[in-house]
Every structure is written in C-alpha cells, then in structure tokens.
Amino acid sequence: xxxxxxxxxxxxLPIVLDKHPYLWVDEAIxxxxxxxxxxxxxxxxxxxxxxYDDVMKLINDxxxxxxxxxxNEWITNIxxxxxxxxxxxxxxxxxxxx
Numbered sequence: 001x002x003x004x005x006x007x008x009x010x011x012x013l014p015i016v017l018d019k020h021p022y023l024w025v026d027e028a029i030x031x032x033x034x035x036x037x038x039x040x041x042x043x044x045x046x047x048x049x050x051x052y053d054d055v056m057k058l059i060n061d062x063x064x065x066x067x068x069x070x071x072n073e074w075i076t077n078i079x080x081x082x083x084x085x086x087x088x089x090x091x092x093x094x095x096x097x098x
Contacts, residue, residue: 009046
C-alpha cells in the first residue's frame with residue numbers, strides 16, 4: 001500500500017469453553033510482543049503502530065496462530081487508521097491529553 005506509519009486497534013474475543021478466554025488473549029498478546037510493531041496493551045484491546053504491511057501481517061499472524069493452535073472460535077475486532085501521504089500515530093491523537 002504505502003510506507004507510512006499507520007495505527008490499529010486489535011481486540012480478540014475467544015468464544016471457547018476449552019480454557020479461559022484470557023489465556024487465548026495472552027497468547028495473542030505474546031505474538032504482538034514478538035513482532036516489530038510498537039504496541040500498547042489496554043484492558044479491552046491492544047493498539048499497534050507500524051508500517052502498513054507489518055501491521056497487516058501481525059493481524060494475519062494472530063489469526064493463523066489461533067487457528068493452528070485449535071482455538072475453536074473467535075472474533076477479531078480491528079480498527080485501522082491510515083493517512084494517504086503521511087504517518088498517523090497514536091501520540092498525534094492522545095498527547096494533548098497527557
């Protein structure tokens with residue numbers, strides 16, 4: 001797409017009975033932590049920031065991991081903000097409140 005920084009909110013909602021849903025979420029967060037994207041873990045989602053291809057690969061990697069590890073069912077909620085000709089970062093949106 002382009003080489004600018006984008007940001008995204010990722011929320012994983014496991015629909016499972018095999019183990020506590022938080023355990024699946026913890027495993028998804030571990031994938032985020034091992035990636036090369038900046039992240040901030042929140043109570044309801046994790047906000048990531050990086051190049052478009054890196055963020056999209058991360059989203060795919062999380063879903064592939066859950067699939068290959070046998071998570072029975074999950075919802076992936078994603079919000080992505082992209083600017084056409086410049087970076088968009090979380091700090092640009094939140095620093096004024098700090």
